[in-house]
Amino acid sequence: MIETLTHLDLSPFVLSFKxxxxxxxxxxxxxxxxxxYLSQSRSKTKPFMEALTALPMVLPPSVLGFYFLMIFNQxxxxxxxxxxxxxxxxxxxxxxxxxxxxxxxxLNKNMLEASYLAGKSKFxxxxxxxxxxxxxxxxxxxIITFSHTIGEFGVILMIGGSIPGETKVASIAIxxxxxxxxxxxxxxxxxxxxxxxxxxxxxVYVFNHSQKRVGGFH
Amino acid sequence: xxxxxxxxxxxxxNGLLNLELKCNIEQGEFVAIMGKSGSGxxxxxxxxxxxxxxxxxxxMNHVTWLGARKPLAVQKRNIGFLxxxxxxxxxxxxxxxxxxxxxDKKFANELLALTELTSLKKESVTRLSGGQKQRxxxxxxxMNRPQLxxxxxxxxxxxxxxRLKLQDEILKMHRAFGMTSIMVSHDASEIYRLAxxxxxxxxxxxxxDGTPKEVMMENTKGLEGELLALNEQNIATVLLGHQLIxxxxxxxxxxxxxxxxxxxxxxxxxx
Numbered sequence: 001m002i003e004t005l006t007h008l009d010l011s012p013f014v015l016s017f018k019x020x021x022x023x024x025x026x027x028x029x030x031x032x033x034x035x036x037y038l039s040q041s042r043s044k045t046k047p048f049m050e051a052l053t054a055l056p057m058v059l060p061p062s063v064l065g066f067y068f069l070m071i072f073n074q075x076x077x078x079x080x081x082x083x084x085x086x087x088x089x090x091x092x093x094x095x096x097x098x099x100x101x102x103x104x105x106x107l108n109k110n111m112l113e114a115s116y117l118a119g120k121s122k123f124x125x126x127x128x129x130x131x132x133x134x135x136x137x138x139x140x141x142x143i144i145t146f147s148h149t150i151g152e153f154g155v156i157l158m159i160g161g162s163i164p165g166e167t168k169v170a171s172i173a174i175x176x177x178x179x180x181x182x183x184x185x186x187x188x189x190x191x192x193x194x195x196x197x198x199x200x201x202x203x204v205y206v207f208n209h210s211q212k213r214v215g216g217f218h
Numbered sequence: 219x220x221x222x223x224x225x226x227x228x229x230x231x232n233g234l235l236n237l238e239l240k241c242n243i244e245q246g247e248f249v250a251i252m253g254k255s256g257s258g259x260x261x262x263x264x265x266x267x268x269x270x271x272x273x274x275x276x277x278m279n280h281v282t283w284l285g286a287r288k289p290l291a292v293q294k295r296n297i298g299f300l301x302x303x304x305x306x307x308x309x310x311x312x313x314x315x316x317x318x319x320x321x322d323k324k325f326a327n328e329l330l331a332l333t334e335l336t337s338l339k340k341e342s343v344t345r346l347s348g349g350q351k352q353r354x355x356x357x358x359x360x361m362n363r364p365q366l367x368x369x370x371x372x373x374x375x376x377x378x379x380x381r382l383k384l385q386d387e388i389l390k391m392h393r394a395f396g397m398t399s400i401m402v403s404h405d406a407s408e409i410y411r412l413a414x415x416x417x418x419x420x421x422x423x424x425x426x427d428g429t430p431k432e433v434m435m436e437n438t439k440g441l442e443g444e445l446l447a448l449n450e451q452n453i454a455t456v457l458l459g460h461q462l463i464x465x466x467x468x469x470x471x472x473x474x475x476x477x478x479x480x481x482x483x484x485x486x487x488x489x
Contacts, residue, residue: 114301129318
């Protein structure tokens with residue numbers, strides 16, 4: 001057992017975290033203006049955009065993966081880390097946009113208008129008034145996107161293959177171990193994933209709970 | 219001078235309403251707007267602030283706010299606005315709320331001193347009482363030295379003692395800075411204390427325009443009620459709608475009154 005642990009190849013975890021980190025960072029900057037726009041928009045195209053945003057939540061990963069495979073084939077992105085990042089960004093898009101949009105929509109509209117009346121632009125209002133007042137939603141969006149990317153499997157299987165150090169993330173590594181019946185390593189990998197995921201989610205809920213209590217007290 | 223000539227179709231709870239207003243407001247005037255809910259009072263303030271669109275024209279001291287090709291942006295109108303729910307920036311302290319508007323510490327301290335909030339300036343606004351919050355909002359609204367102050371029922375959520383204090387402070391600010399002010403209010407005493415002119419809105423139109431005395435002391439036709447009791451001191455209990463009131467009559471007046479009789483009471487209108 002100890003020997004198994006010392007010889008454990010941690011590179012799939014490192015890759016998983018790298019993928020999740022890059023995806024979360026990119027998505028944050030793309031989603032922030034988009035979620036803000038959706039929250040403030042009264043346009044007739046809004047439901048259309050919301051439906052498109054939510055699509056990755058209901059589509060089977062194999063469907064998304066299949067389309068990515070077809071498109072990436074043309075631009076030689078299959079079986080590359082960059083390909084994984086692009087696919088992950090689209091796959092996790094709703095997990096970043098929806099909590100942010102919900103947070104912005106729950107803000108007191110008069111508070112935002114007070115900022116405009118004070119002469120502040122929409123950008124300044126977003127940065128200094130809206131964002132600081134949706135901290136729980138912000139944290140939820142970041143953590144859920146990060147964990148969702150860590151837990152990604154189907155899309156990566158379709159377009160990434162299993163190239164060590166490039167596309168072999170933790171979930172794929174576990175799948176391979178099961179295939180070659182190395183249940184010992186699969187157990188250890190799975191347990192690590194389980195613990196990390198639980199701790200991350202627990203920290204989000206503890207933080208949000210404490211924020212609500214602070215809010216409720218005053 | 220503020221020149222208003224606007225039109226807007228509103229889809230309210232009472233169906234379609236055509237807001238159609240035309241009036242001029244002199245520099246430094248304090249105007250109160252009264253009217254039933256749904257008569258377009260808040261919409262008028264929001265149109266003036268540039269928070270809602272409308273047809274027509276608005277001009278403030280020779281600057282066109284509305285009526286040119288593109289309405290002047292909210293940010294460029296230099297307006298102070300007091301909301302009923304304060305709308306403070308909850309992530310900031312009292313002082314930061316003011317400094318966010320304009321980085322002028324000296325003026326912020328002056329305003330805080332004027333409203334007796336100096337000791338609370340480092341406090342988070344979420345910890346303040348309703349009255350304190352509205353005072354912070356008043357200071358914040360003044361930070362840009364606005365040429366127009368709009369007040370949307372700013373005191374209606376406060377108790378009567380706090381309301382009197384805030385009325386004093388609004389009056390203090392108005393006298394100190396001389397900005398044109400427009401306030402929506404239902405409170406007759408508040409209007410009497412603060413405003414020099416009252417507009418009454420009904421179904422989107424101005425139906426009365428005058429000094430508070432002229433508008434609010436006008437005689438009404440009278441209210442019909444039922445006489446329920448009349449005691450020996452000639453004090454009658456009268457049912458007006460669902461409300462019981464007591465009316466003192468002179469011996470002369472009480473003569474011939476019978477319990478159960480319909481009577482008409484004429485009174486001075488106070489609202």
